[in-house]
Amino acid sequence: MDEKTILTDNxxxxxxxxxxxxxEMGTPTxxxxxxxxFKEFKCSIPxxxxxxxxxxxxxxxxxxxxxxxxxxxxxxxxxxxxxxRPVNEFLKVLLK
Amino acid sequence: MxxxxxxxxxxxxxxxxxxxxxxxxxxxxxxSQQIANVTxxxxxxxxxxxxxxxxxxIAIQFRGKGDHGKAYLLFVGFVAFWSTAEFVWFxxxxxxxxxxxxxxxDWLYLAGYPFLFFFSVYYLKPFRTAFSKKxxxxxxxxxxxxxxxxxxxxYSNNPNASLPEIIWAAIYPIADxxxxxxxxxxxxxxxxxQVGLFWxxxxxxxxxxIIADSGFFFxxxxxxxxxxxxxxxxxxxxxxLFAFGIYSHVKLYKKxxxxxxxxxxxxx
Numbered sequence: 001m002d003e004k005t006i007l008t009d010n011x012x013x014x015x016x017x018x019x020x021x022x023x024e025m026g027t028p029t030x031x032x033x034x035x036x037x038f039k040e041f042k043c044s045i046p047x048x049x050x051x052x053x054x055x056x057x058x059x060x061x062x063x064x065x066x067x068x069x070x071x072x073x074x075x076x077x078x079x080x081x082x083x084x085r086p087v088n089e090f091l092k093v094l095l096k
Numbered sequence: 097m098x099x100x101x102x103x104x105x106x107x108x109x110x111x112x113x114x115x116x117x118x119x120x121x122x123x124x125x126x127x128s129q130q131i132a133n134v135t136x137x138x139x140x141x142x143x144x145x146x147x148x149x150x151x152x153x154i155a156i157q158f159r160g161k162g163d164h165g166k167a168y169l170l171f172v173g174f175v176a177f178w179s180t181a182e183f184v185w186f187x188x189x190x191x192x193x194x195x196x197x198x199x200x201x202d203w204l205y206l207a208g209y210p211f212l213f214f215f216s217v218y219y220l221k222p223f224r225t226a227f228s229k230k231x232x233x234x235x236x237x238x239x240x241x242x243x244x245x246x247x248x249x250x251y252s253n254n255p256n257a258s259l260p261e262i263i264w265a266a267i268y269p270i271a272d273x274x275x276x277x278x279x280x281x282x283x284x285x286x287x288x289x290q291v292g293l294f295w296x297x298x299x300x301x302x303x304x305x306i307i308a309d310s311g312f313f314f315x316x317x318x319x320x321x322x323x324x325x326x327x328x329x330x331x332x333x334x335x336x337l338f339a340f341g342i343y344s345h346v347k348l349y350k351k352x353x354x355x356x357x358x359x360x361x362x363x364x
Binding site for chain 2: 023024026031035064065066068070072
């Protein structure tokens with residue numbers, strides 16, 4: 001598999017993990033985070049793999065101190081996949 | 097969060113509602129107790145009914161999906177019980193003039209509390225991993241600060257009361273304290289976030305209810321309580337705070353309108 005295909009697959013798995021963490025609260029929560037990401041950073045959830053600080057910023061804006069729980073859920077959803085690059089780098093920034 | 101509170105301070109309608117309700121009850125009390133009674137009973141109708149409509153809107157937005165979807169359904173249940181209780185109270189005071197003790201409305205108010213409690217439980221469930229011992233102890237402390245003095249003063253002011261009397265006097269402050277615990281947890285966790293405004297207003301609303309319930313009890317012992325007493329302002333304000341809290345979520349989760357482009361070529 002070429003590098004581009006690996007990145008696309010990684011992004012798909014990553015998106016599922018993030019969306020599932022937000023969907024646990026309800027579809028409008030996922031939609032609100034998606035809209036905020038686009039409004040403020042002109043990016044979507046898959047793009048956050050390369051720009052974790054965007055997602056970190058939006059989660060903190062919305063949930064305050066409780067963002068820790070959402071980040072932990074994303075980490076849990078990523079599972080072993082979270083140890084692979086570039087996801088581990090994303091988690092490092094997100095959980096910092 | 098600061099921005100949210102500033103927005104709320106700047107919300108003229110919010111301030112207008114609080115002031116209008118306060119002045120209406122106070123002025124009617126100056127005129128006569130009878131007018132105060134009628135004014136207060138009538139005011140409960142739009143205030144609780146408005147809250148019911150706003151909570152139904154947020155429940156429809158979430159369609160019962162996810163933990164927050166279930167939580168909002170439970171909130172609708174809580175408001176439905178309390179607004180029905182207000183209607184029953186209104187009817188028995190102003191229409192049928194039948195006031196049994198305990199009132200039918202009392203059972204409805206009490207039935208609403210578990211819904212409010214489980215609403216908080218479901219809402220906070222996705223954030224359970226963020227509960228630290230420190231936050232839990234703050235919430236427990238805040239609950240005890242309100243509960244213990246209220247129960248102590250209730251007993252010390254009325255040591256000869258019978259067991260059913262004590263139970264009826266204490267049941268509301270106890271129920272308020274039980275729902276205050278998760279509300280303080282929610283406030284502590286979500287204070288900085290945009291969803292936190294609701295929890296700030298909910299905490300204040302519950303504290304107002306505790307003060308009003310305790311005040312009602314003391315006035316009742318003193319035989320100075322009458323229907324329409326200014327203490328009802330606190331109950332009315334708690335409905336307004338709940339309503340504006342839920343409204344902040346309605347606005348937050350509102351889907352933006354999709355732009356329609358007349359000229360599709362502009363997008364290319």
